[in-house]
Amino acid sequence: MNCRAAFAVVLATALVVGAVVVAMDWSTAAMHDPARTLLLGPRESFVAARGPYPPVFGVWELVLFLGAGTAFVAAGFIAWRARPREWTGPLIIVAGLLWLLGGLRRSSDPALFTIAAVVTNLYLPVLIQVLLGFPTGRLRYRWERWFVGACWVLATVGVAAEWMFFDPRAVATTHPSTSVNLLLVHHDPTIATVVQLTVGGLAAVCGLVVTVVIARRWRVGSPAYRSAFLPLGAAGLVAIVVTVGILASAVRFPGSQHAWLLELRYPTSAVLPVAVAFGVIRYQLARVAVGSAVTAIGSAPPAGAFVTALRRAVRDPTLALWTYAAEHECFVDAEGRRRALPVPGGPQSATVLERGGVPVGALVFDTALPAADPELLAAVRAAAALALEHDRLRADLQEQLGEVRRSRERLATAADTARRRVERDLHDGAQQRLVAAAILLGRARRAGDITTRDTLLAEGVGELDTALAELREFARGVFPPMLAARGLPAALDSLAQRAVLPVRVTGEPASRPPAVIEAAAYFVAAEAVTNATRYADARTIQIRCETDDDELRLCVVDDGCGGAVVSPGGGLDGLADRVAALGGTFELHSPPGAGTTVTATFPLRSVTA
Template identity: 45%
Template sequence: MGFLSLAEGSTVTPKQLVLVVVATVGVLALVLISIDWAPAALQDPARTLGVLNAQGVIRWGENPDRAPFSVVELSMFVAVGLAFVLAGVAAWQTRPNRNPGLLLVVAGLLWLAAGVRRSSDPVLFTAGVALTLMYQPPLLQLALSFPSGVLRSRAERAAVVFFFAAWAAIAVASWAFFDPRLHIAAGESTSRNLFLLWDSPQLTSAIGDAARIVQVGIGVAIVAVLVSRWRSGSPAYRAAFLPLWLAVIIKTASTVWVSLAVVQLTGSLSNEALLWQYPATAIVPLAVLLGLWRYRFARGALSELMVEIGMAPVSDRLIRALRRSVRDPTLSLWRWSPALSGFVDDDGVPRAVPEDGSGRAAMVLERNGTPVGALVFDEALRDQPQLMAAVRSATSLALDNQNMEQQLRDQLVEVRRSRERIVTAGDARRRELERDLHDGAQQRLVAVSMDLARARRAASPAEMKELVDQASDELALALAELRELARGVYPPSLRERGLGGSLRALAERSALPIELDIHLPQRPPPQVELAAYFICAEAVTNAAKHARASNLQIGVQGTDAGLRLHVTDDGIGGATPGSDGGLVGLADRAAALGGSLTVTSPDGRGTTVAATLPFSADPTEDMP
């Protein structure tokens, strides 16, 4: 809040721009039309456009070498006013908070409106006298609140209100007892002052002295406040406000110079002293534009930085580049620690988000509503929200790249581990088959061979028959064992009956009742069938051995893209797949097919093994 404020918005609307143009053109047209170009009026000190009160008009009138009003001075005057308005529109268009732009536009319109002081009409002349200093209160608010345009304390708001009231009082009081037609020594004045109560040189002099003290005091106070803020401010704060601060200090010094010249402390009140008021005043809107250009340059540097980042991760180089872009050497990036549910710095030390008023501010970076980091920076940068939004974008891009790179690393590590587990499991399975063949079918076949050899040497037909029968029994057992071993490699029922028939056979053999819900519009590829069967068989075995379940449900849903299956039991839950368990191997098998396997097993609420298996081959291809 303050002398002027406006709700926050993004840019100037066409309607607002038209209003600014119409107001500027209207005020400027009124000034140009009302100027009295008569020779006496051009020499009249009372109509000067300089920052002069009644006592200053007297001093200006005492200068015999004073230059008459000219087109050059008028051009300088108009240029300053238009500089304010144009800078205000630019600031209004660029800043998300419109207050700085509004303050500049109002200051420019008030500056231009004071030009009616050159009129011979008493009403316009008196209005011009009253408006001569009124452009300064908006500039004070701008200096104290730049770049947000919002005053931060009650003291600052009171100072702006006092400044406005003091300048209005000076404008009226200094002319209430001064008739320029009676007190211009070096030329006749035709200016009629409607503020005049009665002519009193003593009161005019006393009011002039008081006005000078107020002007100089306010000027010194402004400079002191700015210097104090500069000394206590951070590098980012100084970088943002330096152009405007220097401009305000120069403008204040120029005003104080003219005020001191009135009482002959700096020599005569010359033409140069008044003409220097124009460039000294024009510096203010130019400084605002310089600040905006610096802001745009910083955003441009950040845009180049985002292109440079490409797919690079967060690094010290990025942080250094961000610090240079925003001119904040203290900017840092904290990372979110899920284990601590808080932020940690580069050294892993837990950090708390800075509180308001601590001089530091934080911008939390999120992904899908979850914190991933926090940018911690100088609190002064809060007044540049669009710049910090660009910083957020650059940092978020780098964090996303880093997270994607880390995910790729994790996936590569998991792929390597999965391959190692598959190779290890294959080797173990081959050793198991070798052992089973050696200890089972091979031994029986050796026994068959020995029985047949003994039968060849049998002494009697009865002994031969007995040995042949014994060999036949051993051979039958060997064949049964071979079939059982083959069932573990590729169940025969899969080849003969497909996945649905194999699962029904599995349900018939199971010691637990199994409810089947199978929908297969087409036959899956063999590798998908095999993986689905083994997942269901392993889940059924685990439920029977460990889950204390009383019944099971197996669901299989086929689509054009793949299979979705689940095996659910009503057991005790709490299953935790180990690093070398059967389900881990099946998860690897599912991953090898491009699918996934999950185990959901809350305590006391059963276990669900769910898998998604995409078709990696034509589902109509021939089965092996």
């Protein structure tokens, strides 16, 4: 409902109420005039005038009448605002305005009196449509449309026919009527009685039909439908019973003429808007309950407290949330049993929950729920999708935590392997050279002649030079001095110069990355160049290194045979773990016969030097 529609409703209500108050005739004769009794037909009003409850109008009755009509409009306004796509709210507003128009019957103006006398019961067909078309206000079956149309004819043509043969001024009562009936054709008490009894009997039949339909729908309805329909249905039945009772008094049905029956006109009619307001409030509380159910997502899986809270919120004990098992291409319940979606037209319906066009679950609910509370169902659907997404994220997080643990284990294993390799390389290389130098120096110290000593010293110095060269080369492989001194571009150029194959280095970081990023990127490039040289049968290699404000991207491309894979415990696997430990991504693209591309991307903002 937009502001313009709301203003129109308020303005129309104010105009009708103002017209009723202004047109009111407060003279003594008008206050006791039976023909001006509100909400009653001509025969019922004069029966009431003959006792035992003479209709004497007063300020209190006017307040009750206007209050009930305004309550209709207010309830319709609330319902329309809560559910703008349904007809229930506008219909109740129309019923309230028609109710208020009936107040013009207290006017002494013949035209206003006659119009109000005809529209006295026009609000009833509108309420009948609300009851039969619950919860949307739309009539679903042809017989319902015919029936409501017949009620409109009865409330207009039938009531007009009653007044065509009834002149209230010609009826002898304690307080004679002064009302002028402009519909009067000929005053004939016999014809008037027959017409009025016929209209009253048909009205009773209409009330009985509505009662039977409501009772049947209640009996066969689902728990969700009963829960939604209970307030309005109960109020409608009370109003129908009281209306039928008042009509029974018009025909002097035995036991029907009681003073308290007429006094129930306004309170029983006001029950209907109260029921509508109660239903809307309960709907809002249900939305709050759905929101409370969402808070249970973090403490229980979808099969736990969350689903239980949803069932309470929508009053549907059959509601269930299934997940989609992609490996089996079917839905499974909380116990892991395979489930098939309900067939259309059955007691249950289902809506498939998707993410990116791929099914992730299904919400199964009572068929009456979409019609009873479409907005509430939409909220439940959104909450269920959120629950499944939360469950998926939790599973992904568990998988990532497991991968982190496995990555740490691989890093620890790689570190142990690297330490053993360092130990072996030092033992087999520089250590052996140093041992040999020590032996030669010892022999030189024990040598008797100068020539032998000089020869041994020269050999020892040679061993020391060789050991020093091997240590420098070894240290360069562990962490090249060029990287620490001049940064990643210079280290990559040095790597290209030492490589066996032609290596082309392109790109340059806009600013120097943190040291840990530089080291990781260098070792990715070194491992990729080594693999291309040893295994790929490549002819050329290209290294691209680029940065922007957020990340550093290193790409090593060779034109070898391809077919490389990341093997557990291999060099590429260790590099992938090293990149992941810094929050980056490692990608390997190596189709057979089409070369290999190794790409490592490192975030710069989340890493400090």
